[in-house]
Amino acid sequence: MxxxxxxxxxxxxxxxxxxxxxxxxxxxxxxxxxxxxxxxxxxxxxxxxxxxxxxxxxxxxxxxxxxxxxxxxxxxxxxxxxxxxxxxxxxxxxxxxxxxxxxxxxxxxxxxxxxxxxxxxxxxxxxxxxxxxxxxxxxxxxxxxxxxxxxxxxxxxxxxxxxxxxxxxxxxxxxxxxxxxxxxxxxxxxxxxxxxxxxxxxxxxxxxxxxxxxxxxxxxxxxxxxxxxQEKMAFAPMQHNTFRTSEIAAEPVSVKYSKSGLNSEGSTMIAAKLKDLMSREKPYLNPSLTIAELSDMMDIPKHQLSQAINAELGSNFYELINQYRLNEFKQQAIDPANSHLSILGIALECGFNSKATFNQVFKKSEGTTPSAYVKLHRS
Structure with a gap:
C-alpha cells in the first residue's frame, strides 16, 4: 500500500x-x-x-x-x-x-x-x-x-x-x-x-x-x-526593473521619495493625469491591471506614478484601483438596465476577479454587504 x-x-x-x-x-x-x-x-x-x-x-x-x-x-x-x-x-x-x-x-x-x-x-x-x-x-x-x-x-x-x-x-x-x-x-x-x-x-x-x-x-x-x-498559483513577477521592493518601506511619503527627483508640482500633475485616464478609459476594468501596465499607458515611470498615488491620493495602487472598481459597481448596480444581472456578475464586469475580494473591499469601504446596499438603493 x-x-x-x-x-x-x-x-x-x-x-x-x-x-x-x-x-x-x-x-x-x-x-x-x-x-x-x-x-x-x-x-x-x-x-x-x-x-x-x-x-x-x-x-x-x-x-x-x-x-x-x-x-x-x-x-x-x-x-x-x-x-x-x-x-x-x-x-x-x-x-x-x-x-x-x-x-x-x-x-x-x-x-x-x-x-x-x-x-x-x-x-x-x-x-x-x-x-x-x-x-x-x-x-x-x-x-x-x-x-x-x-x-x-x-x-x-x-x-x-x-x-x-x-x-x-x-x-x-x-x-x-x-x-x-x-x-x-x-x-x-x-x-x-x-x-x-x-x-x-x-x-x-x-x-x-x-x-x-x-x-x-x-x-x-x-x-x-x-x-x-485551479489557476490560483499567481506568481506574477514584475517585468521592468525600475525600483526594488526594499525601497518601498512603511515610512512617511516625504522620506520614502526624497530622492526620486519628482517634486510636488510634478506629483500633482501626474495625479491629475491619472484621474483623467481613469475617467476616460477605465483601465481598472482589467481584473489583472498592474502598475507597470498603467505607467506604460500614461508614459510615466512607475516609481513616479507610485509616488503620486501615495502622496497625492493618500492610497496605494491596490486600494486605489479597487476603489474605482467599487465606485463603478455602485453606479452599475443601481442602474435599472442591469436589474437582470446578479451582484457578482456586475462586480466581475467592474474589474473584480473574485467574490471574496469584492465582498472584502465593499464591506471595508461601505460598512455593509453588497446585497444590503443594492437592496436599499434599488428600492
Whole structure:
C-alpha cells in the first residue's frame, strides 16, 4: 500500500513538472518549483526502494536520501523570494544557501566513491544501517528544513504587503496559496522531526509511523497540482526593473521619495493625469491591471506614478484601483438596465476577479454587504 501511494506521488509529480515547464510566463518561480518537485519525486523513489528493501540490489542509490533533501530548504526560501520579491534576480548571496549541501557532499563523497562490495556489506547489517540513518547528519537535516522554511515564512510576511504598490488583484497581492504552502511544509517538517525521534528512540505506539509519514508528501504533491490546475498559483513577477521592493518601506511619503527627483508640482500633475485616464478609459476594468501596465499607458515611470498615488491620493495602487472598481459597481448596480444581472456578475464586469475580494473591499469601504446596499438603493 505504501509503495503504491509513493508511486502515485511520483507519477503526479512528473505530471506537475510537465505543467510547470509548459507555462511560458514566470520562468524563475516555475523552474525553482519544478526542481523542488523533481527532488521530491526522486526522494519518494528512494523511499520506495527502502520500503521494498531494494538498496542491496541497487546499492549506489543508498545515502542519496541523506544528501538531496538538504536542498529542500534553500529551494523553499528561493521560491518564496522569487514570488514575493518584486524584480527578483539571482544574487551571489543566494549561493550561501548551498553551504549545508556542499558540506554534506564533502562528508558523503567517500561513501559514494566506495565500491559495490563495500556498500553491500554495510547495507547487509540492518542494525548499523538503522544507527547511521538516524545519526547526526539526518538529525541536523530536520532542523535545516524547519529553519529554512521558517525563514521563508518570515520573508513572506515581511514583504508580501508591499505588493499592494504593484498589483490590483488580491491573488497576486496576498499570494494565499504560497502562504498555505509554507505552513503546510512547516507542519509536515515538524511532524517528520517527531517521527524521526519516535523511530530513533522506539517510542511506543509512534515508532511505526516512519516511513509511512511520506504519504503526507504525496498529499502535498497532489495539493500543488490542485492549486496549479485551479489557476490560483499567481506568481506574477514584475517585468521592468525600475525600483526594488526594499525601497518601498512603511515610512512617511516625504522620506520614502526624497530622492526620486519628482517634486510636488510634478506629483500633482501626474495625479491629475491619472484621474483623467481613469475617467476616460477605465483601465481598472482589467481584473489583472498592474502598475507597470498603467505607467506604460500614461508614459510615466512607475516609481513616479507610485509616488503620486501615495502622496497625492493618500492610497496605494491596490486600494486605489479597487476603489474605482467599487465606485463603478455602485453606479452599475443601481442602474435599472442591469436589474437582470446578479451582484457578482456586475462586480466581475467592474474589474473584480473574485467574490471574496469584492465582498472584502465593499464591506471595508461601505460598512455593509453588497446585497444590503443594492437592496436599499434599488428600492
Amino acid at each position: 505504501i509503495f503504491a501511494l509513493l508511486l502515485s506521488g511520483i507519477i503526479q509529480g512528473s505530471f506537475l513538472i510537465f505543467l510547470l515547464y509548459k507555462k511560458g510566463s514566470n520562468r524563475i518561480p516555475n523552474r525553482i518549483l519544478s526542481f523542488f518537485i523533481l527532488l521530491v519525486i526522486f526522494h519518494l523513489f528512494l523511499i520506495s526502494l527502502d520500503v521494498e528493501d531494494l538498496f542491496i540490489a541497487y546499492p549506489h542509490f543508498s545515502r542519496l536520501s541523506w544528501l538531496l533533501p538538504v536542498l529542500y530548504g534553500p529551494l523553499i526560501l528561493l521560491l518564496t523570494q522569487s514570488i514575493v520579491e518584486i524584480d527578483f534576480t539571482f544574487r551571489r548571496a543566494h549561493l550561501l544557501y548551498a553551504i549545508p549541501f556542499l558540506v554534506y557532499l564533502v562528508l558523503l563523497t567517500p561513501y559514494f566513491l566506495s565500491g559495490t562490495a563495500s556498500k553491500v556489506a554495510y547495507l547487509s547489517d540492518p542494525v548499523m544501517v538503522s544507527q547511521a540513518d538516524f545519526g547526526w547528519m539526518n538529525h541536523i537535516t530536520n532542523y535545516l528544513h524547519i529553519g529554512f522554511t521558517s525563514a521563508a515564512l518570515w520573508f513572506f510576511y515581511r514583504n508580501v504587503g508591499e505588493r499592494s504598490q504593484y498589483f490590483s488583484d488580491d491573488a497576486r497581492v496576498n499570494i494565499r496559496w504560497l502562504q498555505e504552502f509554507l505552513w503546510l511544509l512547516l507542519g509536515l517538517m515538524v511532524f517528520a522531526l517527531f517521527t524521526f525521534y519516535a523511530k530513533k528512540y522506539q517510542v511506543p505506539h509512534f515508532s511505526g509511523i516512519y516511513p509511512s509519514h511520506f504519504i503526507l508528501v504525496v498529499v502535498l504533491v497532489y495539493w500543488i497540482a490542485y492549486k496549479l490546475l
